[in-house]
Amino acid sequence: xxxxxxxxxxxxxxxxxxxxxxxxxxxxxxxxxxxxxxxxxxxxxxxxxxxxxxxxxxxxxxxxxxxxxxxxxxxxxxxxxxxxxxxxxxxxxxxxxxxxxxxxxxxxxxxxxxxxxxxxxxxxxxxxxxxxxxxxxxxxxxxxxxxxxxxxxxxxxxxxxxxxxxxxxxxxxxxxxxxxxxxxxxxxxxxxxxxxxxxxxxxxxxxxxxxxxxxxxxxxxxxxxxxxxxxxxxxxxxxxxxxxxxxxxxxxxxxxxxxxxxxxxxxxxxx
Amino acid sequence: xxxxxxxxxxxxxxxxxxxxxxxxxxxxxxxxxxxxxxxxxxxxxxxxxxxxxxxxxxxxxxxxxxxxxxxxxxxxxxxxxxxxxxxxxxxxxxxxxxxxxxxxxxxxxxxxxxxxxxxxxxxxxxxxxxxxxxxxxxxxxxxxxxxxxxxxxxxxxxxxxxxxxxxxxxxxxxxxxxxxxxxxxxxxxxxxxxxxxxxxxxxxxxxxxxxxxxxxxxxxxxxxxxxxxxxxxxxxxxxxxxxxxxxxxxxxxxxxxxxxxxxxxxxxxxxxxxxx
Numbered sequence: 001x002x003x004x005x006x007x008x009x010x011x012x013x014x015x016x017x018x019x020x021x022x023x024x025x026x027x028x029x030x031x032x033x034x035x036x037x038x039x040x041x042x043x044x045x046x047x048x049x050x051x052x053x054x055x056x057x058x059x060x061x062x063x064x065x066x067x068x069x070x071x072x073x074x075x076x077x078x079x080x081x082x083x084x085x086x087x088x089x090x091x092x093x094x095x096x097x098x099x100x101x102x103x104x105x106x107x108x109x110x111x112x113x114x115x116x117x118x119x120x121x122x123x124x125x126x127x128x129x130x131x132x133x134x135x136x137x138x139x140x141x142x143x144x145x146x147x148x149x150x151x152x153x154x155x156x157x158x159x160x161x162x163x164x165x166x167x168x169x170x171x172x173x174x175x176x177x178x179x180x181x182x183x184x185x186x187x188x189x190x191x192x193x194x195x196x197x198x199x200x201x202x203x204x205x206x207x208x209x210x211x212x213x214x215x216x217x218x219x220x221x222x223x224x225x226x227x228x229x230x231x232x233x234x235x236x237x238x239x240x241x242x243x244x245x246x247x248x249x250x251x252x253x254x255x256x257x258x259x260x261x262x263x264x265x266x267x268x269x270x271x
Numbered sequence: 272x273x274x275x276x277x278x279x280x281x282x283x284x285x286x287x288x289x290x291x292x293x294x295x296x297x298x299x300x301x302x303x304x305x306x307x308x309x310x311x312x313x314x315x316x317x318x319x320x321x322x323x324x325x326x327x328x329x330x331x332x333x334x335x336x337x338x339x340x341x342x343x344x345x346x347x348x349x350x351x352x353x354x355x356x357x358x359x360x361x362x363x364x365x366x367x368x369x370x371x372x373x374x375x376x377x378x379x380x381x382x383x384x385x386x387x388x389x390x391x392x393x394x395x396x397x398x399x400x401x402x403x404x405x406x407x408x409x410x411x412x413x414x415x416x417x418x419x420x421x422x423x424x425x426x427x428x429x430x431x432x433x434x435x436x437x438x439x440x441x442x443x444x445x446x447x448x449x450x451x452x453x454x455x456x457x458x459x460x461x462x463x464x465x466x467x468x469x470x471x472x473x474x475x476x477x478x479x480x481x482x483x484x485x486x487x488x489x490x491x492x493x494x495x496x497x498x499x500x501x502x503x504x505x506x507x508x509x510x511x512x513x514x515x516x517x518x519x520x521x522x523x524x525x526x527x528x529x530x531x532x533x534x535x536x537x538x539x540x541x542x543x544x545x546x547x
Contacts, residue, residue, distance in 0.1 A: 028401065036405050039421070043413050046420050065415045066334035069327050069342070070425060071313035072433050076300050085429060087436025094420050095312075095429055119313050119321055120331070121339040 049091065052098040053200060053217060055083055056106065056139035057115040057123040061221070068122035070095030074114035080107050083114060101202020101217050108136045108167050108201050137168060142200025142217040143224060144173070144193045151214035153190050156180045162191050162215045165207035171197040173204060191215065195224060281521035288364050296432045311365070311428045312419070313345060321345030326467040327419055333410035334417075350471065358472030362458060362465050363497075363520035367428050371442055372458045375449035376497065385454065394453055396500065396516070399466030406463050418463055455497050459516075473515035476537045479523060483509040485531035492523035492532060511537065 015023075047065050055074050058064050074097050075083045082104045086092035099106060112134050115123045128139050144162075148154040166173045173191050180186040191204075193215070202217045233239040276283075296314070298304035308315045313323040323345030331338060353361060363369055379385065409417035419425060423441040430438030449456045458465055481504050488506045493499050501514040502523065524532045 032401055032405055035402075036409060039405065039417060040409050040413055043409065043415055043417055043420050047413075047415050062414065063336070066331060066336040066410075069313045069323065069331070069416075070419060070429065071309040071323075072300065072429065073309050073313070073315065075433060076303075076308055085433045087430065087434055087438060088426055088441065089437035095425060117315070119315075119323060119339060119341040119345060121337065121342075 047093045052092050053142045055097050055114045055123055056112055056141055057128040059124050064122050067120050068096050069120050073117040077113040077117045080104055082106050101205040102213055105202035105206045110136055112136050139199045140220055143195050143198050143220045144204050144215050144217050145223050146191055146215045150210055156188055161207045161209050162204035165203045168197050278525050281525050285364050293431055300432050310432050312425055322349055325350045326464050330410040330416040333407045334414050353472050356476055358475035358519050359468040360519045361468050363518040366424060368424050371446050372449045375446050378450055394460050396460055398460050399463055403463040403466040459497055469515035477519060478511040478537050480511045480533055480535040481509060482531050485529045487529050491526040495522040495526050
């Protein structure tokens with residue numbers, strides 16, 4: 001047994017400095033990679049929320065998340081306590097400003113006090129300025145959407161609460177009249193929102209008389225679809241102008257080398 | 272009374288600064304004061320002078336944001352202040368988390384945790400520089416300010432000024448971590464903002480200076496110091512504390528009964544040394 005001892009001693013030799021250094025570096029890099037992935041996953045999760053309304057003049061959400069320094073100067077500037085900073089537990093991008101119109105909507109101050117105080121440009125003064133003057137009417141905080149299933153005006157009950165509450169009444173929300181076939185002698189007075197004028201202030205959502213509002217503001221990106229460049233309103237002179245500068249893209253595929261009619265009719269050649 | 276003041280004068284001043292900054296920020300949001308508006312990420316003094324967190328701006332830069340002029344001026348003011356004068360003073364004179372970790376440390380000393388756990392710390396104090404580098408890499412890759420969405424400092428401070436939410440949980444986590452897991456765990460090992468200010472304030476003018484002739488080797492300074500490695504010269508050499516990790520908290524100065532530690536200006540210290 002005693003012959004084995006020297007072998008054991010050899011195995012217990014102190015670790016060389018070089019090995020120690022390499023192992024430590026590997027450990028550091030490994031821990032950094034692990035921490036980095038966890039951290040990235042966390043950041044990705046907390047910034048994923050898209051269903052929130054930003055103050056007027058906010059730049060697009062991706063840029064907003066990197067530019068907003070979360071100082072709360074816009075929150076302090078807001079005279080109606082509309083704006084809040086997202087707290088831990090709100091499940092919104094932490095520390096960034098937002099508002100809930102059903103609680104307190106944006107009252108669309110003409111001097112827009114929340115925008116010029118922004119130190120980083122996350123709230124862009126230019127985007128709410130026309131001809132050198134601040135203009136809250138061109139703000140795009142969101143877009144009001146009507147759920148015609150729960151809106152009582154669509155049932156035939158007379159209600160124009162949202163229409164009356166709208167600060168750009170007659171432009172952002174109009175009332176459309178149509179005949180109520182059920183009674184045969186009444187009219188529907190349906191509120192219609194127009195995306196080109198609606199700022200997303202949420203006064204309509206605040207005013208809505210239903211238990212859960214039938215008109216509510218969503219971020220424009222969520223509320224709106226996109227037709228794409230390939231549909232043109234032929235009856236609209238301005239829209240048709242897009243054709244003048246359009247370039248033609250021709251794609252050639254295996255099938256289009258021969259005409260489609262040939263491939264269908266010359267069935268004998270296929271087999 | 273005089274001795275009490277003598278042995279807690281800087282601690283009282285620090286708490287006064289920390290709390291009054293919080294009160295000023297809180298008053299700006301709650302009662303419309305205009306002395307200091309915003310929070311530690313970015314603020315305005317008297318509605319004119321901008322102040323902005325240079326580390327947050329660095330992350331914004333890494334994330335690819337366009338930096339506005341107001342922000343850059345605010346960053347410049349604070350950078351110059353800490354670079355030339357304050358050193359890492361942010362950590363012990365401004366940051367609200369300091370009060371949490373200081374109380375964890377106080378409890379640790381009172382309960383004699385160090386004797387139970389042993390003095391040897393299981394983690395490197397350089398972790399913060401790794402975290403700092405990592406935060407910039409993640410900011411660049413993910414296109415958001417990585418640490419700002421995680422920072423318990425902002426959570427606590429923003430929480431006190433604008434509403435806390437579950438921010439108290441962040442406070443509790445740090446307190447428990449520092450108390451039970453790692454001594455000076457958050458401020459002395461992990462916090463990348465502390466790491467950032469350690470680098471930025473390395474060459475600042477205000478320094479703690481040690482006079483070896485007066486030292487009686489009682490080591491009270493090393494017991495209270497949150498970054499004890501910076502006091503390597505105690506009892507050995509008359510040197511200023513030059514390491515960037517020193518937070519200028521001055522606890523070492525006030526616990527010293529032998530006048531062996533005191534504040535001085537870096538250049539004067541150098542001149543004295545070469546003059547002698």
